[in-house]
Amino acid sequence: MTSRWRDAGVGLGVLVGLGALVAVPAVVSAALPSQGPPVTRPVDVGYGVRVDPPPGARLDVAESRPGTGEVVLRTGEGLRIRLSAVAYQGDPAPFTAHARHRLARDELLRPAGRPEPLRASGLRGEWGPLTGEQPACYAVLTGPEVAVTALVTPVPDCAALPAPVRAALTGLRLDPS
Known part of the structure; x- marks a missing residue:
């Protein structure tokens, strides 16, 4: 027993x-806490890419790895801005197509209109609306040795993107290393 x-x-x-x-x-x-204090300085996304966060934006500390290629910012308007940077050399068109395909596969988001050209300091590419369970805006930018994908959710219409968020996307910059 x-x-x-x-x-x-x-x-x-x-x-x-x-x-x-x-x-x-x-x-x-x-x-x-999942969010840090408001970010007041430029954030190093990685691979030489920096972003000036919108006023009041907070770094999502659970999902962000500044300097390594992945940063998630949360704004006061309830928006989530995910920035992913990777080392990339070559023709921007295949990377852009791959990024769109990855957003469709992983995030279940499909293009909802024609993308528009987008330029930032040292980077150029496109941005446009996506439709899915949570509508979004995306941006894909490439530079000489880097590519950046940005996803802003939830945004019902990219034309209604708040000006500070739009400024953060157009203000992405590639700092010389």
Whole structure:
């Protein structure tokens, strides 16, 4: 009889241990803030790309890795601006097509109109509306050795994009390294 109680105790201990492995990280994650203080300086996206955040924007600390190619900003208007930079050399057209395909595949967003040309300091490309569960605006910009994809959600109409957010996209710059 004692071995049964011992086995039951060991089994219960294993279950409590596994439960702790699941519950403790979830509790810690919930307790930590997901957004930092308002960002007042340019943010290094990565690969030499910098963004001047809209006034009052906050860095999403859970999803951002400044300087490594992934930055997510949250604005006071409830918008999410995700900027992804990668090292890229070559013809911009294939990268732009790939970025649109990736947005359709991963985010379930489809182009909802003709893209318009977009220029930023050292970068050029296009931007336009996307439709899906959450309408969005995207921008794809390339430079001599870098490509940037920006996704702003939720935006029902790119023409209604707040001026500070539009300025952040057109103000992206490629700093010489």
